[in-house]
Amino acid sequence: MNNTRLYLRAIFLGLCIPLLMISCTKETLLNKVPVVDAGQTQNVKIPEVTLTGSASDSDGHVVAYLWSQVSGPGASTILNAGSPSTKVMGLSNGRYVFQLMATDNNGATGVDTVSVFVNVPNVVTKTLTLQPINNTAEYKLNLRGSDSWAQGDNFEFVICAWTWDGATFNNRMALKFDMSQIPANAVVQSAKLALYSYPVAPLNGNHVDPNYGTSNSFTIRQINGNWNPSAFNWATPIPVTEANKVTVPTTNESRLDLNLDVKGMVASQINGNANYGFHMMLDNEVTYNSRIFVGSYSVPYAEKRPKLEITYQVAQ
Known part of the structure; x- marks a missing residue:
């Protein structure tokens, strides 16, 4: 370390005596x-x-x-x-x-x-409840023997594997709700799909129990592409994605209403501008298993039509 020393000296009694010494550090004085x-x-x-x-x-x-x-x-x-x-x-x-x-x-x-x-931005939370009557985007997908077709005007919403006059008769469902009121940039907080078991003896299945069989679990998938109901063919399945699918377990209860969390699928439909609807089918399409709900064309049970309730946030 370099020091600068200042000495003040005086002669006293013939001796040179340092009276004062001051030592300063240059690094301290010049610190940046x-x-x-x-x-x-x-x-x-x-x-x-x-x-x-x-x-x-x-x-x-x-x-x-x-x-x-x-x-x-x-x-x-x-x-x-x-x-x-x-x-x-x-x-x-x-x-x-x-x-x-x-x-x-x-x-x-x-x-x-x-x-x-x-x-x-000011964020507003809104809830949209969709429960259309006579939903023209609700189809029962039928397979009887080797014949297949899409059918509208359903008062029963049928997911089943059965027989009819000795021939295999399977049903799947395709269902779409009009969500055009919701902006594409909305943030979906929740989405619940309500399906109500048919309250009386159904015309499909065993004609007694809407839910029947030991393997009646089914899965809801998001349809991810256009399809033409008039050209539907069982051999050419409706395009679906496995992302965000919801599986409903088997039940032995004759009637069981459902309120299903479909937030992931709905968010994808809204934010991706890709609302092609939902597809529902039994996980194992073995005969004598059914899940039968009220369809949108039902008149006596209008309050039990399929319902989708969406809560979302949007910036204003």
Whole structure:
């Protein structure tokens, strides 16, 4: 270390006696403050932001950081104030200014500030209930022997594997709801599909129990492409995806109403602009298994028609 020594000397009794000595460290006198960068101005549309800053020290090293709020429309919460990068939460709409201070190994400090502009859109929660009567996008898909066809106008919503006059007779269902009222950028919070067991003896199945058989579980899948009901052929299945499918387990109860979580499929239909409907079929299409519900063309049980209730959020 280089020292500068100043001596004041006086002659006393013939001797040279140092009266005063002052020692100063040049490094201390010339210590440079850290150079701090608090980052670029940010514009956010959510009530939080991540601040990322940095600092350097040309004649030493940075030993500490400290974030603080300088101004803003309200108090915020800085999660890691002593880190060069931190998340800040609890922001309100308006302009915030945050300061990053860095301290070097000799105690010198440098600061820099950054502005954050917050514009959180007003989010409204809405619920849409769809329970159409005479839904023209509801089809029973039939296979009898080698013949297959799509049938509308159903007062019974039939998923089954049975026989008719000694021939195999299987039914699947295709069902679509009109969700055009919901914007494509909506965030789906929940979606429930209600299917109601036929309340009296059905005309299909064993004519007694809507739910019958030891293997009557079925799966709901999202249809992911256009299909033509008038050209339906059992040998050319309706295009579906396995993503977000919902499987309903086997039941031995004669009647069992369902309220199924189909959020994943509905969100995909809305956000992907791909609403081609739902496809339903038994998991094992072995004879004498059935799940029979009320269809949209039912007159005496109109309140039990298939129903889809969607709760979603949209920015205004």
